Amino acid sequence: MPNVHVLAGAIAFLFISEVTLAKDFPVQGRVFAGTTQVDPKDLNTELEAQGIKNLESSPFYGAEITYSVARYLDLGIRYSRHSVFLDEINSTSATDYQAELDQDAVSLVARIPFLESKFARVEGFAAFGGTNTALKIKSATLNGQLLKEDRNGWLASPYSVYGASVALGYKKFFLVFEGGFETNKIIEMERVGTLNNNVETLDLSGSYVSVGLLFDGVSTSRK
Numbered sequence: 206m207p208n209v210h211v212l213a214g215a216i217a218f219l220f221i222s223e224v225t226l227a228k229d230f231p232v233q234g235r236v237f238a239g240t241t242q243v244d245p246k247d248l249n250t251e252l253e254a255q256g257i258k259n260l261e262s263s264p265f266y267g268a269e270i271t272y273s274v275a276r277y278l279d280l281g282i283r284y285s286r287h288s289v290f291l292d293e294i295n296s297t298s299a300t301d302y303q304a305e306l307d308q309d310a311v312s313l314v315a316r317i318p319f320l321e322s323k324f325a326r327v328e329g330f331a332a333f334g335g336t337n338t339a340l341k342i343k344s345a346t347l348n349g350q351l352l353k354e355d356r357n358g359w360l361a362s363p364y365s366v367y368g369a370s371v372a373l374g375y376k377k378f379f380l381v382f383e384g385g386f387e388t389n390k391i392i393e394m395e396r397v398g399t400l401n402n403n404v405e406t407l408d409l410s411g412s413y414v415s416v417g418l419l420f421d422g423v424s425t426s427r428k
Contacts, residue, residue, distance in 0.1 A: 232272045233272070238415060240263065241412070244261070271314060277318060288308075304340065328372075335361065362392075367385050391409070
């Protein structure tokens with residue numbers, strides 16, 4: 206699988222190309238932001254014991270580039286970043302307990318358009334790829350990180366997402382509402398610093414919703 210940093214840069218480059226050179230580079234560019242509802246039970250049990258708030262939702266943002274390869278099939282690449290900061294349960298105390306989650310996900314995406322017009326689009330999609338994840342925890346007794354990263358910048362854990370989207374707009378510019386489910390489970394994480402063994406698995410799977418913008422460089426009436 207390609208290097209995660211190279212893929213993120215490629216998405217940014219292709220997105221700029223889509224906006225500025227749509228006639229010469231007929232792709233679809235998307236930017237989006239949303240939230241995944243999560244319930245990592247082992248982690249939340251440990252966070253509560255350490256006086257830190259539970260992880261219940263995971264905000265993310267990202268970008269996507271797809272190209273139409275057939276009448277009912279668009280293929281491309283998708284990048285998203287989850288970033289969460291959790292402070293202590295008792296915010297009035299003088300301590301500095303906290304947890305911070307950062308995760309990069311890169312995947313190949315396939316979209317199937319069910320409806321396309323000048324004013325609306327309805328699609329189903331699925332994406333498969335991988336993630337790199339870092340979780341920092343600081344409390345009275347813990348101070349360190351749980352890591353699942355490839356040292357060379359590749360992707361360390363499997364990841365998938367599927368769902369559907371509805372886009373409303375005109376011709377090439379659309380507001381997109383998307384919903385689906387992420388499968389995002391990390392195992393065998395490396396421990397750095399003074400952490401115990403209470404968290405063996407980090408399950409960030411869950412349903413999500415997002416809002417974004419679609420820039421369509423291809424005519425919506427395809428032949």
